[in-house]
Amino acid sequence: MVEGVKGNVLIVEDDAQLRDEVLVPGLKACGFNAWGVGSATELYRSIVVERFRLVVLDITLPDEDGFELVGHLRALSDIGIVVLSEIDSTAHRVRGLIEGADVYLTKPVDVDVLAASLHSLSRRVGNAAAMELASTGWRLEASGWRLVAPGGVAIALSLPERLLLNRLTASMPEPTTRSVLLEELSTVVPGFDPARLEMLIHRLRQKVARKAKATLPLIAVRGVGYTLALD
Structure with a gap:
């Protein structure tokens, strides 16, 4: 367009x-x-x-x-x-x-x-593309085990959190479907309950807000899945 x-x-x-x-x-x-x-x-x-x-x-x-x-x-x-x-x-x-x-x-x-x-x-x-959220300064360290917030606060990730963010990052800027996320988690985390996905995301958001005093740009795309915007 x-x-x-x-x-x-x-x-x-x-x-x-x-x-x-x-x-x-x-x-x-x-x-x-x-x-x-x-x-x-x-x-x-x-x-x-x-x-x-x-x-x-x-x-x-x-x-x-x-x-x-x-x-x-x-x-x-x-x-x-x-x-x-x-x-x-x-x-x-x-x-x-x-x-x-x-x-x-x-x-x-x-x-x-x-x-x-x-x-x-x-x-x-101005001329900014308002939805280009990569400018927020978030980044996932190369190892994938720590998420760094715009202010420099590094947040240690659990295995499910790491898998979730790695998959979302790999798919950017396209959203990742819920089924793909569940497949990724179920394959690596034995016995992962599909009903826990939303709770995992909710707790990750709370964890980031508590430690970094910031809102994680993890967006629920209704009818599709989730998308993430990081630097």
Whole structure:
């Protein structure tokens, strides 16, 4: 996808008519390189195959809480986020901004106002590819037994953690399916219970947060598996 005059914009909106007949063509007419998806699942998939620096996000998606999705995106990048909501309440607006949204707009949205908001955000994020998370400074040591956080803190890994991160690193930037991860773990760790995969990932995230005071950029790609972004 060729980068537009004012940057790539991903529109995450499950109302296909609004997305494809109003928002996408309207933003293209304003000079943005816009395209749309209809769910959080498609957003996660887009993260690993496209480069975008601005996102317009419907807060009421069918497969994930929009506020949590905003928080997830903000924890991992400096991407510009505009939230769209049918609810015009102070509580919702405050929550959206606290989670990490830059702008909160209510529906029906005026495309000119949306374009102006995105234009302002595009100046803030500059020319950076917001989802290029390799710039976060994480790295896995050559031995594979220690994960080094951006601040230089080295975290010792258990055998299952090492296998998990090595497999995810080898697959970057593509996501690794859950079945591939389970096959890797089951082959090397005798008696590994498939039900333990999510717990392994959860505990690894907690371990990293506790020791490095940082969020590990290990992303769950819904319907696919997991992806990782390290230097």
